[in-house]
Amino acid sequence: MNEIQFDTGHFEKRMVMNETTTPGYGRRGLGAWLLSCGLLIGGLGFATTSHAEMAEGFAEGSRPAPPSAEQIEAGKRVYFTKCVWCHGVDGAGDGPGADRLWPRPRNFNAGTFKIRHTASGELPLIDVDLFQTVTHGLPGSAMPSWEGILTEDQRRDVLAFVTSELVKDRSWQDTEFEEFHVLQLEKIEPVPPTAESVKRGSELVKEMKCIECHGLEGRGDGNAFNLKDDWGFSIQPADWHKCWNFRGSRQDAYNVKNIFRTFSTGVSGTPMPSFADNTTVEDRWHIANYVASLCERDKDVDIAGGNVTDEIAAELVAAQPRGIDPLTDKPKVDFVVPSKFVEGELPADEHDERWDLVDRRIVAMGGQITHKPRNFVTRIDDVWIQSLYNDTHISFMFRWDDRTKSVQEDEVDWEPYEVNLADYGIEEQPPGGSMFADDPEHPESIAAKQTAYQVFNDGLAFQFPIKWQELPAPRKPRYFWGDEGFPVDITKWTADGELKAYQGTGWDVDFDDRDDFTEELNVVKAEWTNGRWTVIVTRPLKGDYEEDAYIELGKYIPINFFVWDGHNGDVGRKMAVSAFYYLVLEPPIEKETYIYPTIAAIGLVLVEGWILTRRANRRKGKV
């Protein structure tokens, strides 16, 4: 039984093709690279068959008809209104916006496109793949969904222009060298996402070495920090726990078919290969089911470093997808963070069962773009928070995915309370990029610099207004470290183990140390494992009323969050921020909650009796 086939004929053809064509950027070395990849992953133990032309699940596709001159002309207008700003006048991905973006906008010239139904190295299907990309956008990048902005015709027009004028090194009409082997996604019967399938998938991702880049738990934290794409820009492996950020998620994040497609055809231009030639369709479904099951759901299932047991697999399958907000295509955000009462000591680690008492909330994080130095790339776009309290203290558990553990090694010249670091050379990314840029490597762009920052501490901070009880609603101190007259209570944890209390009085004013309160703060746990930070901190509910926020029961207490990724060069004001949330300590249930409903129910029974008696009397009267 040769289910796993090593398709020599296919690769040989590619090798020949490679030597004889005028090579384009994307094609040069692609065949050789694919071959080496296939050898690496497939190993030498696979049987080779001469009759196999295509990988399992693929069929011969048809060539698109060349677009009309009118369509190209109409598409040109769309392109020069909407697309040119990032993709540039020659489609080289070097528009004015490009240098501050990561991932960088696509360079169309080589005809290399990430999300395809076609076999690895082939051009995408224009009316399926590229049309869906324009329609649904590429989440996790700046490419938005153009549905509702451009009509369907306009989207097709602009693709006619891009594919015929801006893809310069290859052509869909090139009958000599371009072939289309299309994944038959709609015809292949999916394997249902059962616990067995998920468990098998978790084994396969180890066998196939997916975890080398994507990490043991799939948080994209593998040995992959220095990965580069075809253009030499740094690139990071997908975090399987955030399916809504998958480029190919097509505004349908939890749909396992998207993962099956990407796994079958690979992501062109990146180190992510196609696995079509060395996995069976069935195995690909198992892997896709496993990857989809890891995407964050209502319950946070501990997958124990990827060693998925039957019980874990069953839990993964039972967990329900989170609601995705159709306006943002991200998980829905609830701005109320609940905290629940527990008797006795607060939890000592994340395994304490009492965390199950309270919902975890997602805190959406965006780049700090209000004041200099602005942060145009956030490697951390959300933080999960849970909170419990007892008679004297409150505990927060923060968990967030961070591909790199960053602990500052070099001495820095500034003190921890200083906020204006421009004097020390911490500056924002210059705008760069104009329509006339010509250096294809863009060494000054943010995408080229991503792996070259000085490493600072990872960190997390949250702030409450001091004396929030006295604020006339909805007045709050400014979200960014308060303002004059409205100071804030800042608690900041950094990866070097420090947990400190500060007072903030403005975005550009150095913090004041609150040393007395700092002594009362406690880092219960701070651990980075498999691409995720788990930080549990406790603080007293009350301190000095004049300096420290009093945490009271049953009140809406404004809180907002800040997070730093040291490998992103985040320090000082360069970080990610959240909007205002409300912390609410839910008070224990009072007696009245039981008494009044009981009285109401008894009342209803009496009314029922009355109605029945009346009806019965009436009927008697009639009789």
Next chain:
Amino acid sequence: MTWLKLVEGYMPMQMITELAICILVFSIINYSLKRAGMGLPKFWAGIFVWCFVNLFYLKYRIYPPIPFSVRAIYGTVAACGIFMWVSGSQQEWEEFKRPIINVLDAKTGMTKFIRTALLILLPIGLWGFAYNSFLPSFDEPIELRTVHPAPPATTKVHGKTYVLQTAANPYRVNPEGKYDQAYSNAHIVSQDMGRLMKDVKNPEDNPWDPNAKGYIKHVREGGEIFFQNCHFCHGDNLNGRGLWAFAFNPIPANFTDAGTIAQLQETFVFWRVAKGGIGLPGEGFPWASVMPPWEQHLTVDEIWKVIMFEYWHTGYYPRTWE
């Protein structure tokens, strides 16, 4: 319901049409069933319509979701409407209440069973409902924010004072170099072509033409600034759905909406851009907005250019005093 998309900007019309179609379909079915001699009982038809409108349509179809209190009002109105429908004549009313009387009288085994079940379940249900409503609930508090607060008379940017009533965009000029809104209006992205450029070959219409001069060249420069600074929040479509829109509250302004820059004067936009969120008066929630005070990042000229680009790209005209 992902198979039936709500189109932004057309939601109310879409929903009224959908409801009208549903009612029409229901009436046709009801009528044809009646003609066929299998008319639906009035009682069940009434309950079905009410459940469909209130429980299903208003709760699950409308997006963003409407609060319970508003739904309760609609529910009451719908109930009144249905009540009027079923009590149109004495005969219809008798027909409507017959199932209720039948259950109360409990002459058959079935109605007896239903009566007993209802007598027990109703108090239990009421208890549960009351308990739920007595449980302290912590929904997000509603905070009303003024999106376009009253502007000041003057604003000082980079050391120079601008009178909002008389200031003008220095780049909104015709080829002679004079301030000319009629000229610039004629060269915005054409509305009838789906907001796209009129003629990509004409240097007066195409900001990317190397021969572009004056107004249209300044539009391109404004666009470059926009796509280096503003799109992170306001989006590549200028519709307020940028990369980080999901993280911020208040959400970034949607310039393609007729309620933002289209109904504002250019100088108002200038004031808002220059001073940012922190420069808002109290009713605009200056503490919550992440909108940068752009005077910290851009020159006055750059601010004027980016404003002009926003009008050009969305195809709107700034409001004027005339």
